[in-house]
Amino acid sequence: MDNRIETTQCCPDSVSQASVTISDFSDEILLNILRYIPSHDLMVSVIRVCRKFRTLCLDKSLTTHVHLHKEYTATDEGVKRLLKEVSADVRTLNASGCYWLSGSTLDQVTRCCGVVRLDVTGCRVGPARLSRLLGSLKELRALALDVGPGFALQQLSAEGKAALARLRELRQTLLAASYGVVPCCSGLRCLRLYLEAGEGRQEAGGCAQLMVGQSSVPHYQNLRWFSARLAPGEVNRTLLALYLAVFSLSVPAGLAGLVVFVPGPVPPRPGAVSALTERMAEGGTVRALQLPRTWLDGTVLGRVLARGCPAYLNVSRCSTPGFNPLHVLLASGRDLSPLRGLNLRGCGRGPPADGAGKGEEMMDGEGVRALVRACPGLVRLNLSATHYHHAPPAGQDGHLCRALGHLARLRSLSLPACALATRAPETTTSRPDSALWSSPLFGLKKARRVGVPTYQPRSGDAVSRGEDPAEGEGEEEEEEKGEASCFRPLLEGCPHLAELELIGAGFSSAMPRNEPAIRKDPAACPWSCLIGDAQLAELGKLRFLRKLTLAHLPGVLKGTGLTQLAQGCKDLQALSLANLGCLKTVNYTQALQEALMHCTQLRDFRLEQPYFNANVAFFEALGHCRLLRRLCLVSRHGTFHPAAAAAFVQGSAHLIMCHMFMGGTLAACRGLQKTLQDSLSASRPALSVVVYPLLHEDLGHVIREMPLCHLDEITLFKSRVAEEPPLVAEDGSAG
Numbered sequence: 001m002d003n004r005i006e007t008t009q010c011c012p013d014s015v016s017q018a019s020v021t022i023s024d025f026s027d028e029i030l031l032n033i034l035r036y037i038p039s040h041d042l043m044v045s046v047i048r049v050c051r052k053f054r055t056l057c058l059d060k061s062l063t064t065h066v067h068l069h070k071e072y073t074a075t076d077e078g079v080k081r082l083l084k085e086v087s088a089d090v091r092t093l094n095a096s097g098c099y100w101l102s103g104s105t106l107d108q109v110t111r112c113c114g115v116v117r118l119d120v121t122g123c124r125v126g127p128a129r130l131s132r133l134l135g136s137l138k139e140l141r142a143l144a145l146d147v148g149p150g151f152a153l154q155q156l157s158a159e160g161k162a163a164l165a166r167l168r169e170l171r172q173t174l175l176a177a178s179y180g181v182v183p184c185c186s187g188l189r190c191l192r193l194y195l196e197a198g199e200g201r202q203e204a205g206g207c208a209q210l211m212v213g214q215s216s217v218p219h220y221q222n223l224r225w226f227s228a229r230l231a232p233g234e235v236n237r238t239l240l241a242l243y244l245a246v247f248s249l250s251v252p253a254g255l256a257g258l259v260v261f262v263p264g265p266v267p268p269r270p271g272a273v274s275a276l277t278e279r280m281a282e283g284g285t286v287r288a289l290q291l292p293r294t295w296l297d298g299t300v301l302g303r304v305l306a307r308g309c310p311a312y313l314n315v316s317r318c319s320t321p322g323f324n325p326l327h328v329l330l331a332s333g334r335d336l337s338p339l340r341g342l343n344l345r346g347c348g349r350g351p352p353a354d355g356a357g358k359g360e361e362m363m364d365g366e367g368v369r370a371l372v373r374a375c376p377g378l379v380r381l382n383l384s385a386t387h388y389h390h391a392p393p394a395g396q397d398g399h400l401c402r403a404l405g406h407l408a409r410l411r412s413l414s415l416p417a418c419a420l421a422t423r424a425p426e427t428t429t430s431r432p433d434s435a436l437w438s439s440p441l442f443g444l445k446k447a448r449r450v451g452v453p454t455y456q457p458r459s460g461d462a463v464s465r466g467e468d469p470a471e472g473e474g475e476e477e478e479e480e481k482g483e484a485s486c487f488r489p490l491l492e493g494c495p496h497l498a499e500l501e502l503i504g505a506g507f508s509s510a511m512p513r514n515e516p517a518i519r520k521d522p523a524a525c526p527w528s529c530l531i532g533d534a535q536l537a538e539l540g541k542l543r544f545l546r547k548l549t550l551a552h553l554p555g556v557l558k559g560t561g562l563t564q565l566a567q568g569c570k571d572l573q574a575l576s577l578a579n580l581g582c583l584k585t586v587n588y589t590q591a592l593q594e595a596l597m598h599c600t601q602l603r604d605f606r607l608e609q610p611y612f613n614a615n616v617a618f619f620e621a622l623g624h625c626r627l628l629r630r631l632c633l634v635s636r637h638g639t640f641h642p643a644a645a646a647a648f649v650q651g652s653a654h655l656i657m658c659h660m661f662m663g664g665t666l667a668a669c670r671g672l673q674k675t676l677q678d679s680l681s682a683s684r685p686a687l688s689v690v691v692y693p694l695l696h697e698d699l700g701h702v703i704r705e706m707p708l709c710h711l712d713e714i715t716l717f718k719s720r721v722a723e724e725p726p727l728v729a730e731d732g733s734a735g
Contacts, residue, residue, distance in 0.1 A: 023052065030056055038071045040078040043085045063089040069096045069119075072629065072656040072686040076105045087111035096121040096144060097709035100685040103129060110136035119144040121173055122709055127155035130181075134163035142190075144171035147180035156184070173708070177206030177235055182243075190225040193243065195236040198704055203235045210242050223252040225287075226276075227259035229724075232513050237267050247272035251279045257288040259314070259725060260295070263513075269295040281307055288725040290314035290343075298328050305332040309339050312725035317346035317385070319361060324349055326367040336374040343722040344368075345414070346385035360505050363388040363416070369403040380412040380722040384503045388419035389527050399486050405493025413494070414501035414721035417553050418527035420535055422486040425526040491541050498544055501721055504528045504552025509578065509608060509717035510694060511634050511661065512703070524554045536561025540568020551578035551608075551717070559588025559595075566598035573601055578608035578634075578717060586612055593621035603627055604714050608634040614662070615641050619648040630657035632715050636694050638662040642672045649676050649689075656686045657710050661694040669693055 022030070034056060037046060047057040056062075063086040068074055079101060083090075090112045095101065096119040103124055109115070115137050121144045125133070134140065134156075140163060156164075164184035172180045173194040182191070197203045228243065230236040240262065248271055258276055273291065277300045280286050285308035291300070296318045304310070305328070315325035325347055329336065348361025363386040372378075381404075390399055400419050404410070491497075505525050532555035539545070539561075548569070550556075559581065566572065581587050586609055596602075602625040612635040619641070622628070633640070640662055649658050658676065660669075673691040680687050688710055692702050703711065 023050070027056060031059060031061055034062060038074065039066045039068065039086075040071060040074045040082045043082040044078045047085070058085065058089075060089050065092040065094075066090050067092075067094045068098055069094050071098075072654075072684075074098065074101075075685060076102050079105050080108050083108040083111055088114070090115060092117045094119045095123060097707070098123055098686075099707045099709070107132065109133055113137065114139055116140060117142040117169075119171070121146055121171065122707060126150075127152060131155070131157040131160040134160035137163065141167060142169035143167055143181075145181075146173045146175055147178050149176040151176065151178055151180065153179070153181065153183060156181075174239065177203040177210060177239060179210060179242075186220075187222060188220055189222050191220070191223060191227070192225070193228040193240075195228065195230045195239050196708065197231075197233065197235045197239060199233045199235055207235060207238045207242070210239075220246070220252055221250060224254055225257040226255065227257065227288075227725075229259075229261045230263060232264045237262065237265075241267065241270060244270050244272045247276055251275045253279060254283050255280050256284065256286055257725070258286075259288055259290040260292060261290060261314075262292040266292040266294045274300075277303055280304055283307070285338075286310045288312040288314075290316075290725075291318070293318050293320070296325070298323050301325060301328045302332060305329065305334055309334050309336045311338055312341040312722075313339060314341075314343040314722065314725075315347055316343050316382070319347045319349070321350075324364065324367070326364055326371065330367060330370050330374065336371075337377055339375045339378060341380040341722045341725065342371075342375070342378060343380075343382040344386075345382045345719055348386045352387045352389065361386045363400075363419070365390075365400055368400065372403050372406055376407065377409055378407050379409055381407070381410060382414040382501075382719060382722040383419070384414040384416055384501060384719045384721075385505060386416050387505045387525060387527070388416055389424065390419075390422055399489075401487055401490040405489040405491075407494060410494045410497060412499040412721045413497060414503065414549075414719050416525075416528070417502050417504040417531050417551075418525045420487055420502070421527040421530040423530070425530060487535055487538050488541075491538060495542070496544050497542050499547040499721060500539070500542070500545060501549040501719055502531075502551070502553065503549065503719060504554075504579075507552035507579065509634070510610070510636050511608070511716055512700065513716060524552060528553060529555045531555045533558060533561030533564075537564035540565045542569055543571075545569045545572055547574040548572060549576040549578075549719075550580060551576070553580050554582070556580045557582070557587050559591030562588065562591050562595040563598070566595035570598070571601050572599055574604040574714075575599065575602060576604075576606040576714075576717070578606075580609070583610050589613075589618070593617060596621040597624040599625050601627060604630045606632040606634075606714055606717070608717060609638065610636045612638040612662075613640075614638065614645065614660070616644040619644040623648055623651060626652070627654055628652055629654050630710065630714050631655065632657075632659045633662060634694065634717075635662045639664060640672075642668060642675075645672060646675055650679065656684055657688045657714075659688070659690045659706070659710070659715050661690075661692055661699070663695075664693060666693055666696060 025033075034042060034046065039062070042057045042062065047054050066082065066086060068079065079098075091114055093109065093112060093115050094117075095106075098120075099122045101123060106120065106123055106125065106129060109118070109120075110132055113136055116139050118133070118137065118140060123146070125145050126148075130145070143164075161184045164181050165186055167185045167188060169190040170182070170185050170188055171192040171194070172182065173196055174180055175196050175198075177197050185191075197206075228240055230240060240260070251272075255276060258280065273295050281303040286304050287310055289301075289304055289310050290313070296315065297320075301315075309329075309332075313329070318325050326344060346361055349364045349367075350362055351360060352362045363383060365388060368383065388400055399422060404413070505528070506523070531553055536550070536556065537560070539548070548565075556562075577592075589612075599605075605622070605625065605628060612633070614633055614635075622631070640660060645658075645660070649655055669691040673689050676689045677687070688707055690702060690706060692699060703715075706715065
């Protein structure tokens with residue numbers, strides 16, 4: 001009888017759907033829901049609903065930490081109201097990347113006297129405004145800011161300099177040759193530098209002045225973490241040398257993190273590096289390590305590993321003849337289980353024996369397998385910019401994908417495209433047209449001649465041998481299924497993979513960093529030509545995939561795998577495609593449009609293809625991505641439909657970034673950019689629109705004017721897996 005009564009009471013039909021509302025939830029449940037609402041929306045909209053919601057919105061669990069990063073809908077009025085309401089409670093304020101906020105809005109931060117951590121990277125903060133902020137924030141211990149041209153430390157007030165002396169953490173982005181606020185920060189435990197100075201006479205002159213005033217830079221006895229990431233350019237390399245020169249005089253005793261990233265030509269190793277690594281070896285366990293190629297050798301790496309394995313290790317492109325970082329890591333005899341992030345990009349054991357890529361490295365497959373056994377807790381792993389050519393043993397048990405499938409905790413992975421192939425491409429003895437596989441012109445469209453069949457990668461061989469083409473297509477499908485089956489152990493062993501990059505070895509983006517450059521499309525690795533739509537379709541099994549990068553995959557012709565992938569990965573939020581299939585003829589356009597219709601959760605989309613035509617149909621398909629916030633198109637010889645592009649941007653309510661670097665005239669590009677800015681700037685203050693010819697000589701100046709957050713996160717193509725260590729705590733430990 002009791003069971004019958006309980007069943008009746010729990011029956012859905014006996015409960016009125018209108019009897020329970022959100023107001024009937026407990027405060028604890030409501031607070032957990034409100035955490036997913038942007039802070040400025042809480043104070044502008046939700047707080048007005050009723051008295052109960054006003055009380056909840058002002059709860060300290062919601063007002064202690066204010067996060068405005070990537071909240072592109074935040075307006076000046078909304079942020080001002082937010083800061084007014086939470087000024088008494090806020091302890092952490094992150095406004096990084098809020099480049100659209102006015103100076104008067106930032107002045108409201110002075111109300112928040114209890115702020116301990118402040119991030120205003122990307123905002124306009126000059127010496128006068130910085131003095132006002134520092135004078136009000138007595139409890140400030142961590143600061144992140146940009147230092148632009150014309151910044152003078154002498155303009156800071158005495159009260160501001162005293163506040164800088166109390167800082168424990170500093171993140172400084174240098175947009176000009178300057179020490180910034182570093183000379184006043186004598187108590188730092190964590191210093192992170194981003195050197196983004198341009199190449200000009202003014203910057204070079206600034207470096208000369210800094211050399212004269214080196215004595216003004218303090219010595220950091222308390223430093224526990226030092227990192228510096230450089231943009232290309234001689235000025236930035238000179239700035240790095242000046243910062244490192246300080247360590248030649250005084251080396252901190254407890255340095256636990258040393259991360260230095262230098263793109264392009266690497267300067268000679270300064271003496272300070274040897275002193276730093278020796279002192280790190282004498283201290284406790286190193287948390288993170290990254291050094292440029294010529295600064296790292298077996299002695300330095302072995303000395304650091306002697307104290308224990310770090311949680312983050314980046315040895316990108318550090319392999320040299322006689323030195324393989326992976327071998328040193330495995331031969332150190334240390335427990336490698338603490339390792340969580342490892343970047344082996346471009347780190348191998350020499351060039352491929354078959355000459356597949358000039359200047360590229362061959363992956364040490366056996367070393368990676370041993371690494372997997374020693375580091376089962378890896379979370380982020382980067383193996384890109386190398387070649388992996390599988391030599392099949394009995395069956396496929398020895399394939400790299402099967403070994404990586406044992407990393408159950410893996411969340412981010414970057415692989416060369418050829419690592420998915422299970423067999424070698426056919427040689428010249430078995431196919432007369434195999435020379436095309438290694439040719440830089442592979443995949444380019446050729447003029448059709450009467451009586452001469454066009455080249456097809458696989459099924460065309462049946463015609464050349466006098467066989468039935470239909471039978472060849474069946475064999476091709478079987479081969480593709482065999483290739484895809486080797487990929488499955490990785491997908492099944494790492495079901496929670498959230499970020500994946502498949503990049504062809506040797507790929508170089510046409511989008512320059514700081515200076516315009518005409519780059520030739522690199523030749524594809526013959527092994528990567530075997531990776532096609534079947535492999536992309538298999539990726540649809542990754543239900544938790546959020547970020548996907550596919551670059552330099554000439555075997556993707558029709559693009560049907562993209563559609564199947566999008567149908568499976570329903571929560572995909574970031575998608576980057578570059579140089580898929582034929583370079584001159586984009587055969588996967590129709591499939592891409594169908595795939596975009598399924599990407600309902602997509603936020604960021606980047607497409608790079610030399611001859612892509614952004615026509616009306618493309619923008620109509622892209623319109624199905626209703627949550628899209630950032631769009632970047634790069635096409636050297638591509639075209640765009642101005643009216644369709646304008647209609648798409650205007651109809652996409654969440655879009656705040658549209659960067660298109662394609663062909664066409666400068667007048668057409670400027671016309672579209674002006675139309676979008678004039679019509680949408682008032683309603684979308686964060687809108688960033690850049691439409692410019694990719695091959696224009698002034699492109700470098702345009703790039704330097706773009707918000708750094710967009711430029712670094714999506715506009716520039718690069719491998720981002722294990723690129724940087726996790727966020728650093730005050731004690732210098734990596735989280």
